Amino acid sequence: MSENSKPKLKMAVYWGAACGGCCVSVLDVHEKLFDVTANADLVFWPIALDTKYADVEAMEDGYIDITLFNGAVRNSENAHMAKLLRQKTKILVAYGSCAHMGGIPGLANFSTKDAIMKRVYLENGSTENPESIVPEVSHEVKEGVLSLPEFYNDVRTLDQTVDVDYYMPGCPPQTERLLEVFMAIVTGSELPPKGSVIGALDKGQCDECKRKKSDNKHIKVFKRPFEIEDDGETCFLEQGIICMGPATRGGCGCRCIEGNAPCRGCYGPPNDVPDPGAKMMSAVATMIDADEPKEIEEIVSRIADPAGTFYRFSLPGSILRRKINTDI
Amino acid sequence: MKRRITIDPITRLEGHGKIEIFLKDDGDVENVYFQVPELRGFEKFCEGRPVEELPQIVTKICGVCPGCHHMASGKAIDAVYGVEPPPTAKKLRELFYMAHFVHSHIAHFYALAAPDFVVGPTAAKAERNILGVINKVGVDIGTEVIRQRRIAQEIQALLGGHQTHVVMNIPGGVRKGLTEEQRADIEGKAKGFIDFAKFSLKIFNDVVLGNKDYVELILNGPYSLTLHSMGLVDENNKVNFYDGKVRVVDTEGNEHCKYAPEDYRDFVAERVEPWSYLKFPYLKKIGWKGFVDGKDSGVYQATPLARLNAADGMATPLAQTEYERMFEVLGGKPVHSTLAMHWARLVELLYSAERCLELSTDPEITGKDLRSPLPNIPNEGVGIVEAQRGTLTHHYITDDKGMVLKANLIVGTTNNNAAICMSLKKAAQGLISKGVEVTDGILNMIEMAFRAYDPCFSCATHSLPGEMPMIVNIREKDGTLIRSVIRRN
Numbered sequence: 001m002s003e004n005s006k007p008k009l010k011m012a013v014y015w016g017a018a019c020g021g022c023c024v025s026v027l028d029v030h031e032k033l034f035d036v037t038a039n040a041d042l043v044f045w046p047i048a049l050d051t052k053y054a055d056v057e058a059m060e061d062g063y064i065d066i067t068l069f070n071g072a073v074r075n076s077e078n079a080h081m082a083k084l085l086r087q088k089t090k091i092l093v094a095y096g097s098c099a100h101m102g103g104i105p106g107l108a109n110f111s112t113k114d115a116i117m118k119r120v121y122l123e124n125g126s127t128e129n130p131e132s133i134v135p136e137v138s139h140e141v142k143e144g145v146l147s148l149p150e151f152y153n154d155v156r157t158l159d160q161t162v163d164v165d166y167y168m169p170g171c172p173p174q175t176e177r178l179l180e181v182f183m184a185i186v187t188g189s190e191l192p193p194k195g196s197v198i199g200a201l202d203k204g205q206c207d208e209c210k211r212k213k214s215d216n217k218h219i220k221v222f223k224r225p226f227e228i229e230d231d232g233e234t235c236f237l238e239q240g241i242i243c244m245g246p247a248t249r250g251g252c253g254c255r256c257i258e259g260n261a262p263c264r265g266c267y268g269p270p271n272d273v274p275d276p277g278a279k280m281m282s283a284v285a286t287m288i289d290a291d292e293p294k295e296i297e298e299i300v301s302r303i304a305d306p307a308g309t310f311y312r313f314s315l316p317g318s319i320l321r322r323k324i325n326t327d328i
Numbered sequence: 329m330k331r332r333i334t335i336d337p338i339t340r341l342e343g344h345g346k347i348e349i350f351l352k353d354d355g356d357v358e359n360v361y362f363q364v365p366e367l368r369g370f371e372k373f374c375e376g377r378p379v380e381e382l383p384q385i386v387t388k389i390c391g392v393c394p395g396c397h398h399m400a401s402g403k404a405i406d407a408v409y410g411v412e413p414p415p416t417a418k419k420l421r422e423l424f425y426m427a428h429f430v431h432s433h434i435a436h437f438y439a440l441a442a443p444d445f446v447v448g449p450t451a452a453k454a455e456r457n458i459l460g461v462i463n464k465v466g467v468d469i470g471t472e473v474i475r476q477r478r479i480a481q482e483i484q485a486l487l488g489g490h491q492t493h494v495v496m497n498i499p500g501g502v503r504k505g506l507t508e509e510q511r512a513d514i515e516g517k518a519k520g521f522i523d524f525a526k527f528s529l530k531i532f533n534d535v536v537l538g539n540k541d542y543v544e545l546i547l548n549g550p551y552s553l554t555l556h557s558m559g560l561v562d563e564n565n566k567v568n569f570y571d572g573k574v575r576v577v578d579t580e581g582n583e584h585c586k587y588a589p590e591d592y593r594d595f596v597a598e599r600v601e602p603w604s605y606l607k608f609p610y611l612k613k614i615g616w617k618g619f620v621d622g623k624d625s626g627v628y629q630a631t632p633l634a635r636l637n638a639a640d641g642m643a644t645p646l647a648q649t650e651y652e653r654m655f656e657v658l659g660g661k662p663v664h665s666t667l668a669m670h671w672a673r674l675v676e677l678l679y680s681a682e683r684c685l686e687l688s689t690d691p692e693i694t695g696k697d698l699r700s701p702l703p704n705i706p707n708e709g710v711g712i713v714e715a716q717r718g719t720l721t722h723h724y725i726t727d728d729k730g731m732v733l734k735a736n737l738i739v740g741t742t743n744n745n746a747a748i749c750m751s752l753k754k755a756a757q758g759l760i761s762k763g764v765e766v767t768d769g770i771l772n773m774i775e776m777a778f779r780a781y782d783p784c785f786s787c788a789t790h791s792l793p794g795e796m797p798m799i800v801n802i803r804e805k806d807g808t809l810i811r812s813v814i815r816r817n
Contacts (some may be wrong), residue, residue, distance in 0.1 A: 017368055021391020021492050028481075028491075074368060104388040107373040116369035120607075121600045124371060125723060125736040127607060128597040128616075135367075139602040143350035143358055144332055146603040148365045172391065172492055224730075226380055226499045226702060256384075259489015259496065260503035264384065304378040304731065312385075 009065045009186065012044035012056075013095075014085055016078035017105045017155065018071030022096040025172035026068070029179060036179075039186040040065075044085075053081075059088045066185065068095035068168070072105045072316065073156040077149035086162035091185075093198075097171040097266045099158040102316030104171070106155045107308065109315045109322035113153040157317040166192070168199040170252055171266035171313060177251060197271070200251030204270045205263055208250040211235045218289035222302040225262065236262040237287060242309055247279035264312045275319045277310035331355070333766070347752055347774075355762035360753035362745075362778070364606035374735040379408055379706060379726045380499050382735070386722065387493040389739065394493050395428035395484060396715035396740065397722070399570065402497030404722040407590070407709025408730065409499050409702045416695030417501035422570040423514070423687040424487040424496060425713070429569060429680035430521050431480035432716045433673050437528060438473045441670040444776055445536045449545070449769070465531065476524045479517050483684075486510060501699030514688040521681035522646070529650060529674050536671075537657065547658065550758025551666040551777055553621045553750055554579045556611060556628040558743065559635030560714045561586070566643040567635050567679065569714040575638045576611065579623045581662045585613065589712040592721050596738065608746045609738055619750050627750065630718030630743035631781055632672035637662035642675065644682035650675045666751050669780045706730040715740035717781065744781050751777040 013026055023045075029036060036042075043064055044056055067089040073079050086092055097103035108116060121127060121134045138147050158164050168181065177199035185191070192198060201208065213235035223240040230236075236243035236257075243257075244265035252267050269276040284303070290296050303309070311318050333349035348361040370389055374382055383401040387394035399421060406413060413421070438461060447460040462470035481491065488494035489504065496502050506514075536542045545551070561575045562568040574592070576584040587595050598607040599616050610616045610626035617625050628634070636655075642648040654671050655661050687693060710723045717740035725734040741748075755777035759770050 017366065019388045019391035019394070021388070021394065024391050024492060075366060077365065104385060105368045105373075107377075107385075108369045110376065111369070111372050116367070116372040119372040119375075119734075120367065120369060124598070125734065126593050126596060126598050126609075126738065127600060128612075129600045133600045133602050135600070135605050136602045141359075141361070141603065144348075146348060146361055146363060148363065148603065148605065151367055151605075171388070224378060224380060226699075230503070232504075255490040256495045259494075261384065261489060261495035264381075304729070305376060305381075308377050309381070 009040040010043045010063065011040040012064045012067040012085065012089065013042070014044065014067060014069050014071075014081060016069065016071030016082065016099065016158070017074030018096070018098050018103075021172040022068075022070035022098075025096075025170075025175050026178065028175045032179060036182060040182075053084075056084055056088060061087050062090050064089040066091040066093065068093050069099050069158055070096040070172075072098040072102050073152075073158065073161045074105055074108075075149040075151050079152075079156075079161055082158060082161045091165045091191075092158075092162070094158040094164045094167045096173055097169060097268070097313045100167045100169050100317065101268050101314035102155050102157050103266075103313050106157075106314070106316040107312070108155050110308065111323070113151055117151075154322055155316045160316070165194050167195075167197045167268075169197060169249060169267040170200070173199055174252055174255075197249065197268070200249050200267055202271055203250050205245040205248040205250045205252070205254065205267065206235075209235070209245055209254050209257055211257065213238060217287040219284075219287045219299065220289050221299060224304055230260055232260055242284075242303060244276070244280060244310070244312070246283040247273060247276040247310070264309070266313045268314060268317075276314050277307070277318055277320065280310040281306075333760075349756050349760070351760070355760075355764075357753065357757045357760050360749065360756050361603060362749040362752055363604045364745075365604075367605040371735050371737055374724075374732050377732050379405055379724055379730045379732050382722075382724065382732065383497045384493065384495055386737070389737070391492055393428070393432060393715055393717070393740070395425060395488065396713060396720050398488070398494040398497060399425055399713045400711045400715075400720045400722040403571075403589075403711030403713065404709045404724050405497070405499045405711070407711060408706045408724055408726055409709070410704040410706075411500045411700045411702055413501040413700055414695070414697040415692050416505070417698050417700075418571075419687050419690055419693050420487060420502050420506060420698075421497065423684065423693065424484060424494070425570050426680045426684040426687065427480045427483035427487070429716060430525075430677065430684065431477055431484065433677040433680065434473060434477050434480070434524070434528070436716070437670065437673060437677070440779055441673070442531075444772070444779070445542055445670070446531070449773055449776060465535075472524065476521065479520065483514055483517060486514075498699060500702055503698070505696060505698050506694050508694055511688055511694050515685065518681060518685035518688050521684055522678070525674070525678040525681045526646070528677060532671060532674055546665050546667040546671075549665075549667065550755050551751065551780070552664045553629070553666060553747060553754065554623070554664050555621050555625065555747060556584055556614075557634035557637035557662055558628050558630040558719050559638035560712065560719060561639045562643060564643070565640040567639040567641075567676070567714075568643065569680070571713075574712060574719055576628060577638050577662060579662070579664070581637065584611065589710040589721070592710060592712070592723070592738075596721075598738065598742075604745075606742060606745050609743050610746065619746055619753070621750060627746040628743070629747045630740065631669050632676050632716075633663060633665075633669040634718075635714060636672045636675065642679050644679050644686070646682055647675055647679035650678055666777060666780045717741045718743040741781070748778050748781055751780075 067085050094100045117134050137150050181199045212233050217238055228239050241262050243262035245263045248265045249267040249270045265276055273279045288299050331351040346363045350358045352358045383398050386397040386401045389397050442461045446464050485491035488496045556576050556578055558576045560568050560572045562572045573586050573588055575586040578584045585595050595612055596609050597612040598609045611628055614626035642651045705728050706726045708725045712721050720740050721738040723736040726732050755774045
């Protein structure tokens, strides 16, 4: 195939409420970046290129072939850019855990805007704020008016804000998976149905994991990672450590587990699992080695922060979406 | 006619930094505001989590410097449990951390700083990027930059598990040890880092110091702020990134304070302004005196240069020689030129490389004792490391089960928030005045004032064209656009 025989893809990468790790995962293609740029023009990528919002606004609708949108929707600016890029893009990909499911910033849905503002600006251990100042969307200084985006009460996923074509999970997605997806698009391979998860496996994390596991897990007591001497070889769950493997899609290469840390579910649930927390609860239930309700209760109570662990990366995108009564 | 200039760099800290320049009727600069328009609220949503999960959660504050948060968090958790990791674990953490510094400092110097100096501050914008640097110094060097950065990343992945969001630390130690084969491999790579750091200093010496105009710009350009300097030091007051006490020296180099991590609140406080989501730390004993510099100001800097100012020297021989040379050339300690941060960063690069070699040849580094037992009831702890962009403080309070009740974080770039505002104002005042046309070169020279801090919103540009995009809108006071200056790569 001659690279000159067809027009190059127009590609954009944008971040909402994100850490920059997703953009780094794109940069980590290293010298393969030349393969990317041979096949695609990057038309908007604030981390690396100088294209401004106004340039995007000036583009015709559908001008961009593919946009990798990473980060959650946390404020009015994120929402504005999500809508703008949806309008200008043919294939919009929710790239990474935050755009896909809310990610770590989504843990804020256990709390509220007011509680966050209070903690950060009013009650923080080192903040001296006798006048109880909190940042304002519009504030008049003596020289003029300064504005800031509105901080929302809820963290939202990308597809709770705009229509999304595909999801590419991970915190961040593995660079190798990105290259595979990219080359598939470039070579004109048939794309999966709209709404599919791409750049990951259909099967679960446990199928990929090299740790030794038996079919019958019998757990008498759940422990926290520092309470065991991990042997580096046995399934974490069989050692009594909560690992999100059973509720998580494969494709990441089990990076954390290779580092002797249990999975926390950044790749999201596999196709047949609608909700990672519900799946994890049922997985845990089948492992508990007890019949008496009291004993079961005792075993379950040893799981530290089940909601924050089972929905570590997925609260906004889960069936729960947020904690309703935040007073308790 | 009153005018207003908005500079929107479209890159980020926890969001996009935005600069508002207000002009007086006569065209001189009246005031400058640097706004950070995003907040995610980690301090709130870390509450309720098991404390041992925090090192993995806080890496998500920044995907460019996740290792810094992981280390500060790991140390804070040791303190929560009141334990010291075994020597092998501490050394493995520091070895990881030195690779993190090598990676970050290489990227900053070549992708961000070098375009201004190697290519020139007012050179054509198309040239003023990493590709321009490569054109000037040769393709082989460009390849070598990518290679060394990648090698540093490989060491981080080996020691830290996950290549981006590290999973190394566990209360009282680390999760994984090092084999002799892996150690020998790192030793070889560390030697390569030292050679590359020496080479980078040589480039700085030849290209920057060999050019009188650049030296003049560093020493006498509109880029100096006379502020207190902060940095972590070891027991001999030498620069240390992983461990020690925080030392602050005043504008003349006298010790203002030296504190252990757990005492940070006696020395540092944070101010809130209604026009930015990012707080403004200051020295508590002096108090907040506004956005002013001088000996009586509570505003401080925590940067590579501040670290070198705050310490009595470097703990490794080659870096010490470079340290002495830098202060000699720049007229003695402390140095207050914002642009000297680039030089200081290279001295730190050499130190990180040397320390990497020291640690990789330490007989204890392949030890098997990776975790200390946790006999104490958890309660409260503070962990401090030097992040590439400034002193990083994590403070956690837990219940007796180790569940987080409160978390407080003062991150690297935050320390410099007030100083960045002031550097921008000073540069804008020095460069924009009545009758001066706001050109691309002027914009770049304003931008150089904050690029020197390597603020985290710019770390984004670490790998590709090292230039921050910028739009300057010149408006009537009522907001009507008069003209727009766009700076592209």
